[in-house]
Amino acid sequence: DAMVIQNPRYQVTQFGKPVTLSCSQTLNHNVMYWYQQKSSQAPKLLFHYYDKDFNNEADTPDNFQSRRPNTSFCFLDIRSPGLGDAAMYLCATSRETGVNSPLHFGNGTRLTVT
Amino acid sequence: AQRVTQPEKLLSVFKGAPVELKCNYSYSGSPELFWYVQYSRQRLQLLLRHISRESIKGFTADLNKGETSFHLKKPFAQEEDSAMYYCALSGDDYKLSFGAGTTVTVRA
Numbered sequence: 001d002a003m004v005i006q007n008p009r010y011q012v013t014q015f016g017k018p019v020t021l022s023c024s025q026t027l028n029h030n031v032m033y034w035y036q037q038k039s040s041q042a043p044k045l046l047f048h049y050y051d052k053d054f055n056n057e058a059d060t061p062d063n064f065q066s067r068r069p070n071t072s073f074c075f076l077d078i079r080s081p082g083l084g085d086a087a088m089y090l091c092a093t094s095r096e097t098g099v100n101s102p103l104h105f106g107n108g109t110r111l112t113v114t
Numbered sequence: 115a116q117r118v119t120q121p122e123k124l125l126s127v128f129k130g131a132p133v134e135l136k137c138n139y140s141y142s143g144s145p146e147l148f149w150y151v152q153y154s155r156q157r158l159q160l161l162l163r164h165i166s167r168e169s170i171k172g173f174t175a176d177l178n179k180g181e182t183s184f185h186l187k188k189p190f191a192q193e194e195d196s197a198m199y200y201c202a203l204s205g206d207d208y209k210l211s212f213g214a215g216t217t218v219t220v221r222a
Binding site for chain 1: 118123146148150157158159160163165200204208209210211212213214215
């Protein structure tokens with residue numbers, strides 16, 4: 001009954017080799033988020049979509065891109081992964097923005113860069 | 115800018131003892147505060163939010179604007195409370211900022 005599904009759970013890529021992480025949801029939520037979480041650090045918001053409107057955080061590197069082809073799917077593309085991009089990537093959804101719409105998280109994808 | 119600080123990375127308590135997880139924040143506006151929890155091998159999920167003023171699984175948290183704190187408390191810890199706990203803040207732009215988390219271990 002998983003509602004926010006991230007694939008794969010573990011992803012290994014080579015330095016500089018483009019990689020795509022995927023997230024799907026069965027909640028029909030309007031908002032989808034991507035967070036990056038490095039070891040022992042807080043999850044950091046990279047960007048989010050409200051429906052088709054893309055909202056990038058000011059300090060998200062250009063190396064990170066996202067696509068949301070429809071309500072259910074959202075992708076995180078890392079164009080040229082560096083060693084510093086190794087992290088857990090969390091996808092989350094919410095029905096709306098605002099405090100009455102809590103975030104629903106996926107299990108995350110752990111990215112290793114070799 | 116908004117910031118959430120959880121000063122304790124690790125917290126270990128005995129079963130039946132009280133547990134308090136500290137959370138301090140900085141934000142110039144009127145924040146909304148949350149606690150999220152991640153149990154072993156499970157996804158991050160909402161535990162409680164201050165606007166609801168509710169007790170969830172025996173946990174409560176009070177927003178203290180004077181001290182800019184939102185500490186999470188439970189009077190009698192249980193083994194199933196062992197988890198990673200994240201304090202989070204939502205500001206006027208509704209974006210959620212997380213603290214670095216506190217790992218709680220409840221020992222029998």
